[in-house]
Amino acid sequence: MSTIYDVATLAGVSPATVSRVLNGIAVSPERAQRVREAAKELSFTPNRTARSLRKQHSEVIALVIPDIENPFFTSVARGVEDVAQAAGFSVVLCNTDDDPEKEARYLRIAVSENMAGVILATAGGQADLAPLLGRGRPIVAVDRRPHGHDIDSVLLDSVAGGRDATLALYAQGFERIACITGPSTVETAERRAQGWHEAVRENGGDPGGYLRYTDFRVAGGRAAMTDLLAMETPPDAVFVANNLMSVGALQILAEHGLTPPRIGVAVFGDLPFLVQPPIGVTVIPLPARRLGERAASLLLERLEGDDQPARTLVLSNNPGSDDRSVT
Secondary structure (H helix, E strand, C coil), X not given: CCCXXXXXXXXXXXXXXXXXXXXXXXXXXXXXXXXXXXXXXXXXXXXXXXXXXXXXXCCEEEEEEXXXXXXXXXXXXXXXXXXXXXXXXXXXXXXXXXCXXXXXXXXXXXXXXXXXXXXXXXXXXXXXXXXXXXXXXXXXXXXXXXXXXXXXXXXXCHHHHHHHHHHHHHHCCCCCEEEEECCCCCHHHHHHHHXXXXXXXXXXXXXXXXXXXXXXXXXHHHHHHHHHHCCCCCCCEEEECCHHXXXXXHHHHHHCXXXXXXXXXXXXXXXXXXXXXXXXXXXXXXXXXXXXXXXXXXXXXXXXXXXXXXXXXXXXXXXXXXCEEEC
């Protein structure tokens, strides 16, 4: 059975360099390539059990998300897995169904299984992270931040997205613009509604009764859109704050013969599957995969010993714009 020393000899590098490559720590691309080729030629497999004992944690990262059926979170998961796998870590996917009790159970498993760290899109904002933090395990919040914890976060610019979507509807000539957003207990739902509210006020509008909170799913979009259309003075346009709710809202509009552009629709995130050709629908694109990549990178930096204060990274919704760090 080959050893790390055999790999080092064949690659022409030190055993320490081999160890750095296998642990995902940066070395020159040329040396990293030589180490990988030597390990492949020798069929070398690292002893993960021994490495885990030395590091006092496994080489597994938990990714805890609220809805694996939502293509947005599927893309986030892909970004996390790409970065983690390249660094020699495996990813365990935990789907909470937006249920705080399921979330708590997965977090307890992360502790009991001695996982290296957790990337978390919280179900309701009240996650108990003390057991993990008490063991020195890094946690990175992605898309949604839990309340009361000073941890690294990678977020979308939800306020700007809500504002841009609503302003796009005003630019098309619509006047009574409603907002369908997620649960009021979820930070992203509130911030997207905040962006809508700011845009309405800027244009001299009255938000009035045009805001609807619901769940982030197709059924939630259907229920909220049905309620808006039943108003004495219904909206002539709607900003929908996530992709699945948008599907539900568009379904109801189609059933009432109100497909765009007869009524304005702006969506925060790509439509996950086409209920109709998206003619007349304004889409605010989201960098979901990059969100996962950046979250995984922050977690790996913590595992490598980065001990600077918690960081918040806000990703721009516009491909040409720079991300910004908030401390």
